[in-house]
Amino acid sequence: MPLVSEAYQIAQQLPFNERRCTAHDPLVQARSDKYAHPGSDLAYRGLQMCPIPKKSLVRVQYRPLVTRPILTPMHATPENVVPPHREPAIRRTCEAPRPTMHRLSTMLICLLAVRAAVGAELLVPSEHPTISAAIKTASDGDTIRVSAGTYVERLDLRGKSITIVGIDGAEATIVDGGGTGRSSTVTCDSDESSRTRLINLTFTGGKGQMNTNRGEIMGGGLLIRDASPVFVGCTFRDNNAQYGSGGGIAITGGSPLFLDCMITSNRADNIAGGLLIKDSDATFIRCGFVGNSAPCGGGAYIWHDARPSFESCTFIDNAALLSGGGIFNWNAAPVLSQCSFAGNRSAIGSAICNLSGAPSLINTRLDTDQQIKEAQPHPLHADEPPAPAAQ
Numbered sequence: 001m002p003l004v005s006e007a008y009q010i011a012q013q014l015p016f017n018e019r020r021c022t023a024h025d026p027l028v029q030a031r032s033d034k035y036a037h038p039g040s041d042l043a044y045r046g047l048q049m050c051p052i053p054k055k056s057l058v059r060v061q062y063r064p065l066v067t068r069p070i071l072t073p074m075h076a077t078p079e080n081v082v083p084p085h086r087e088p089a090i091r092r093t094c095e096a097p098r099p100t101m102h103r104l105s106t107m108l109i110c111l112l113a114v115r116a117a118v119g120a121e122l123l124v125p126s127e128h129p130t131i132s133a134a135i136k137t138a139s140d141g142d143t144i145r146v147s148a149g150t151y152v153e154r155l156d157l158r159g160k161s162i163t164i165v166g167i168d169g170a171e172a173t174i175v176d177g178g179g180t181g182r183s184s185t186v187t188c189d190s191d192e193s194s195r196t197r198l199i200n201l202t203f204t205g206g207k208g209q210m211n212t213n214r215g216e217i218m219g220g221g222l223l224i225r226d227a228s229p230v231f232v233g234c235t236f237r238d239n240n241a242q243y244g245s246g247g248g249i250a251i252t253g254g255s256p257l258f259l260d261c262m263i264t265s266n267r268a269d270n271i272a273g274g275l276l277i278k279d280s281d282a283t284f285i286r287c288g289f290v291g292n293s294a295p296c297g298g299g300a301y302i303w304h305d306a307r308p309s310f311e312s313c314t315f316i317d318n319a320a321l322l323s324g325g326g327i328f329n330w331n332a333a334p335v336l337s338q339c340s341f342a343g344n345r346s347a348i349g350s351a352i353c354n355l356s357g358a359p360s361l362i363n364t365r366l367d368t369d370q371q372i373k374e375a376q377p378h379p380l381h382a383d384e385p386p387a388p389a390a391q
Contacts, residue, residue: 119162121145131155131164131175138162146201148172154183154206157229159190166200170235177221177239178205184218184250185239189225194257196229203234208241211252217244218252218276220266226253234261241268245301246276248292253279261287268294271328272301274318281307289326293319297328298344302357306332313339320346323375324353333358342367349373 119141128134132153134144140161148168154177155164166173177185185206188196206220220239222231223246236248248266261284263274274292277300287310289299299318302308313336315326325346327334336359341351351370352359366372 119143123147124151125149135160135162135164140195146173150174150176152176152179154179155186157186157188157190157192157196159192159196161193161195163197163199164201166202168200170200170202170233173200174202174204176205177203177207182207182217182242183209184220184223186222187219188227188229188254188256189223190227192227192229194228194230196227197232198229198234199232201234203236204238206239208239208244208246208250211250216270217241218246219250220244220247220268222249224249224251224254224256224280224282228255228257230257230259231261232259234258235264236262236266236274237264239266241266241270241272243269245270245294246272247294248274250276251278251280251282252276254282255280256282258282258284258287260285262290263287263292263299264290266292270294271296273298273320275300277302277306277308277332278304279306281309283309283311284313285311287313288316289313289318290316291318295321297324297353298346299324299326301328301330302332302334303328303330304332306334308332308334310334310336310339312337315339315341315344315351317343317345319344320353322346323348323373325350326370327352327359328355328375329353329357329359330355331357333360335360335362336364337362338364340365340367341370344370348375 119139120143122128122134122138122142122144124131124134124144124146126147128137128144130153131144131146131151132155135155135158138144138160143163143165145165145167148166149172151174153175155175175185177183183206185203186198187209203221206222208217208220209223210216211218211223211225218241220241221236239247241247241250245268247268248263250272266274268276271294273294274289276297292299294301298320299315301324318325320328323346325344326341326349328349329352334357339361341364344350346353349371351366352372353375354372355375
């Protein structure tokens with residue numbers, strides 16, 4: 001049974017007293033047999049605080065951060081999933097005392113561990129001199145176990161459903177994508193699924209590569225293009241998207257999952273020092289975005305109908321010369337739950353700079369020097385002015 005179907009089954013068993021609900025929102029569907037009174041609590045409606053009326057009666061639906069799209073509690077099957085909503089206005093939201101995200105993510109981690117213990121084992125470097133050589137040899141279901149060391153190479157997962165594990169931890173197991181020419185340290189662009197897993201590895205030295213779908217250099221450390229791999233306990237550090245975007249990670253399409261990862265000290269010459277997300281509903285759980293830099297979107301740049309989820313993530317000491325020290329959000333709807341912002345710097349929006357987007361912040365803490373601001377389009381991506389009318 002596919003992993004996503006197992007996640008649906010888990011979601012069906014979650015109690016009703018732990019959920020995120022929406023009020024006065026066409027996204028809410030009449031599918032649940034349960035109701036909730038949000039009371040007079042204040043709900044963070046993106047960039048403004050607004051009270052939800054005490055008498056508001058709203059139908060409840062699950063929004064677990066490790067699965068997409070949104071699940072309804074009583075009918076959580078792929079056929080009955082609520083379709084994505086693209087309302088341009090920032091939506092009014094409320095939250096019950098404790099969300100389900102930690103419980104659901106823990107269950108998912110257990111599922112990943114069980115599924116990883118299938119197939120043959122390939123050892124690097126005792127059996128295969130490089131990780132790339134082991135990937136070429138591996139078949140679906142195999143596990144590549146990598147001993148401590150620095151491996152100067154660039155990885156392409158080739159669409160294989162395999163697991164690559166640094167057996168001595170990420171600090172000791174380093175994949176260096178430097179060397180001659182330019183490319184991402186890791187590439188996932190062959191329809192990789194959640195059965196493609198990379199665990200306890202460090203990726204560094206990448207310079208990015210041309211994303212032909214976008215016509216731009218992207219993804220210093222990692223480029224994901226229409227794929228949904230899983231990364232657990234990995235570090236993306238000291239990558240640089242030269243003349244491009246997404247210094248640490250660039251995601252254009254797909255639903256990848258990142259658990260307990262660090263994205264630190266990455267740079268980009270254009271936008272998105274740490275992370276670039278476009279047309280994706282990627283999920284980040286307990287990840288850190290630290291010390292990344294770019295002209296715009298130091299920690300992350302989220303745009304073009306992206307709907308990523310961040311649970312218990314930290315954005316610390318990221319810097320943007322123009323706007324969005326922690327996050328620049330443009331025409332996207334990220335959800336940040338139990339996240340924190342500290343020490344981020346930018347001329348406009350030290351924590352978050354928002355442009356025509358709909359971010360949702362749930363139990364998210366901003367230090368006193370962290371600001372959320374609205375902004376004008378980034379000059380490198382502003383719409384072209386209309387052509388003059390013919391005389």
